Amino acid sequence: MSTIQDQHTAGPIAIGFDYQFYYFMYLAIDLKQGQKIGFEVKDDVHIDKQDGTTILYQTKHSIVKNANGDIQNLTTLDIDLWKTLNNWTDFINADKKNSSFLNENEFILVTNKSENNNDFITTLTLFKFDNDIDKVVLKINELEKKTQDETLRKYIKNFGKISKNKLKLFLKKLVIETDNDGIIKKIKNRILEKYYQADLVDPIFESLSSNLNMAKYLDIKDRKKFEISSEDFAKKFGKCFKVATEIKPLPRREFPVLLPDDLENQIFIKQLLDIGEIQTGSNDIRDYTTQMLKFLNHFTYWSEEENFILLTDIKEFKNNSIQIWTNEFKSKYRQIERKVSAGAFLNDLEDDVKNLALDLVDYIRKQDLSIPGFSALGVEFSNGHYYSLSDNLEIGWHFDWENKYKNK
Template identity: 40%
Template sequence: MGNSDRQNVISASDTSIGFDYQFYYFFYLTLGLKHGEKIGLEEKDDVHVELSNGDLILIQTKHTLQTRSDGESINLTERDKDLWKTISNWTKIINEQASPLDYVKKTTFQLISNKSLASNQFIINLKQLAEDDINVSYFKSYLKSLHDSTTDKTICNYINEFKAIKAALLKEFVMHIGFEFNQDDLIRLIKQRILEKIYQKNRVDDVYVKLHSELRDTNYLSVKNGTKNVIGFEDFINKFRKCFQVAMSDKLPVRSFQFSLPENPEEQLFIKQLIHIRDISIEDREEIIEFTTQLLQLYNNLKTWEDDGDLLPSELKKFNEETIQIWKNNFKAKYRKIKHKINSGNSIEELNDNIKETAVSLLDEMRNKILKIDDTILSTELSNGHLYLLTESQEIGWQYDWKKTE
């Protein structure tokens, strides 16, 4: 890969993760909304917050994949293009207002970045001007010297735009600018805020997954439909409160797992039994994978519930026993006539076709059963998965003489 190609890949990655970084910071702030507040994504700024008193917070998010030799994100320098592009964006917003000074007095301007901050003379001078340690005249002289020693024409233009602001307005603007650096672990911060709301550590990931998905969908649909991407505190409660119910409910949190399938799924005992009764053939690869997936989804949920303390061993035992009893009742009803014929002298070989038809009929009936564990009603997928799991562990079967079937 040539240098230009590599730079293009880096640039594309920076852009992609920049949008994600913006969303995750929006996600983080959404969880901190208070009564009467609103938050927007890519409306008034990258992110903005409207406070209940009418004040406004405009937020620019800047992410970099570039790192120093120690592995930390690069520093934000006084000629950083992200820094000056942000200042330029805010300057334009201010200049568009009917009363710029009144607007600035009610607005906070924040730059959020995963970059590090070492010695940055621009930020040092901003702070000194805000605290009256230097005056506007001195600050503008500094800006002129920075401009004159900068070779990047775009940054020079940004500096000139900022320097051209009238003294009183510039001072007020500077007093309302804030920075947060090294903000790089937003997912952890989001999960901390979720924990602070639900007080159940083992349910944080479940709430996070549901809320993340719903927020993503809401943002996408807002952009697609051309509606404002703004959420108020009350809107958030109404639209997303169900995402938190998984933590408040006594029902078990059903999860979807990623896993590797067995190398030869057709060698599983339960699959062999289904092939034996002619429910499927060995060529039915898609159904073999589907049924194996159902078994593994149920198995992984059961294991996670046990590991997290959501399901006691005694409750799992009761669940298994209940399913087995339902199977026993149906097995007995389906095979009553066949059992009578065998007891009357017919051999299993003579009744083979009838037995296989009965086995498939039993299987079909059991597949329609909706099982319940603790207070949680399982989906058809997980209910079927339990049947296959019990078949695999040789606790139930489908053929009349299933215990002899391998």
């Protein structure tokens, strides 16, 4: 029973259609201004170019493998090859007058089969070099006599009936692409070439693939031609590429947090101890240090190990973070600054300064920072970033923090 089912399975046919669709997708991504691509309209796939000419694509896919486990070769008498040539021959013969079909079209056969000693492809290559159509005619006649398959013989005979002038023009415009396998990887590589970030490739591919497939299904279901101009592609499917510019979270990992031996000797902890935000021996000291190290571990991972963040974005992020602190620092200490400028001694204002410093810390801890191009880091990482800045003495909490710590 399983053998009979295997013989009637639609799998090989279905994957052939999938191959055709993915090749269509591969071409659509690189569609040039003024071009239009179609699926199952003029051929398996076609591209109308801006100059009024058209490229016709026939796609042929095989899952049959040879003894070495490789996809079978495109042999000289391959039925897919000659069926394709026969189809195009019918188009050519239907144009009985002025060869406008040949003048306005190019022909590309695309297959995942390998080319290995294919006499017809060898003859085609030689013709493009020496332009000797008689050699081609001799080869066609030879192949017609060689095969015993009636269908194949009919295809070759039909092809051989093309006049020499038309045959010469046709062969000059004929391309046979073999070994065109791994089409999904090729699509992803084309996406990578455009956006340069490997982490964006799969989301773009999945979004574009599903939306193109759905559009194809709906158009064909409604008996419409599934054709997309370069303008349509940008308008209808441009959102599929917005993942490259959308706000997105930075990846998180579990990094080991190695706490220093003397937690209270850290500058950022000294700053917080001095304003009374924490007390010696407090569990908060361990928690704040953990937050800082978690942020620093991730920031190194994002900026140096994986290069998710550009150097310009790092600079903007840091400058913006410090500017938030600067604005609030000036706002909180405006009155203190005026009193000192008027002759008051800072030591006499220490209680007020410490209260304002605590308010400054509370304000900064509410900030949820973001790195350009990415969603907010979250309060924990934002706090860790500010602890790091204060540990490096780039910001402080006390009104006189620069003299208290920078000169030591």
